[in-house]
Amino acid sequence: xxxxxxxxxxxxxxxxxxxxxxxxxxxxxxxxxxxxxxxxxxxxxxxxxxxxxxxxxxxxxxxxxxxxxxxxxxxxxxxxxxxxxxxxxxxxxxxxxxx
Numbered sequence: 001x002x003x004x005x006x007x008x009x010x011x012x013x014x015x016x017x018x019x020x021x022x023x024x025x026x027x028x029x030x031x032x033x034x035x036x037x038x039x040x041x042x043x044x045x046x047x048x049x050x051x052x053x054x055x056x057x058x059x060x061x062x063x064x065x066x067x068x069x070x071x072x073x074x075x076x077x078x079x080x081x082x083x084x085x086x087x088x089x090x091x092x093x094x095x096x097x098x099x
Contacts, residue, residue, distance in 0.1 A: 007033050007034060007035045007036070014030070014047055015029060015030050015047065016028075016029060016030030016046045016047045016048040017029045017030065018051075018079070020076055020079070023075060023076045023077075024073065024074070024075065024076070025061070025071065025072070025073055026053060026071070026072045026076050026079070027069070027070075027071050028044070028046065028051070028069070028070045028071075028072070029067070029068060029069050030046045030047040030048065030068055031044050031045070031046050031068045031069065031070045032044075032045045032046060032047060032068065033045040034060075034063075034070065035050075037058070037060060038058070039056070039057055039058050039059070039074070040054065040055065040056065040058060041053065041054050041055075041058070042058060042060075042070075042072060044070065047068075048081070049081050049082070049083070050081065050082045050083070050084075051079070051080070051081055051082075052078075052079070052080045052081075052082055053072060053076065053078070053079055054076075054077050054078040054079075054080075055072075055074050055075045055076045055077045055078070056074060056075040056077065057074040057075060058072055058073070058074035058075075059072065059073045059074055060072060061073040
C-alpha cells in the first residue's frame with residue numbers, strides 16, 4: 001500500500017532551540033512543519049530553515065503543534081541545516097566542484 005503522507009504543518013513561536021541529551025534524545029523548538037519522518041531520518045522546517053536529523057531507531061516522542069515543539073528519541077547520528085530540501089549531497093558536491 002503506497003499512500004502519500006502530507007507534511008504536518010502547525011503554528012509555532014518565532015524562537016528555535018535544539019537540545020541533545022546523551023545522543024539519545026533531541027528536543028527542538030520553533031518547528032513549523034514536519035515534512036517527512038521514519039526510523040532513520042526526520043526532515044522538518046524550523047524558524048531558522050530546514051533541519052535534517054539522522055540516526056537509528058528514531059521515534060517521534062512528543063509533538064506539540066501549539067508551541068512548535070518536537071522531541072525525538074533514538075540514537076542521534078547527525079544534525080544538519082540544509083538550504084534546499086530538494087537538493088542532494090551529490091548535487092551540492094558537483095555544483096561546488098564546477099564553480
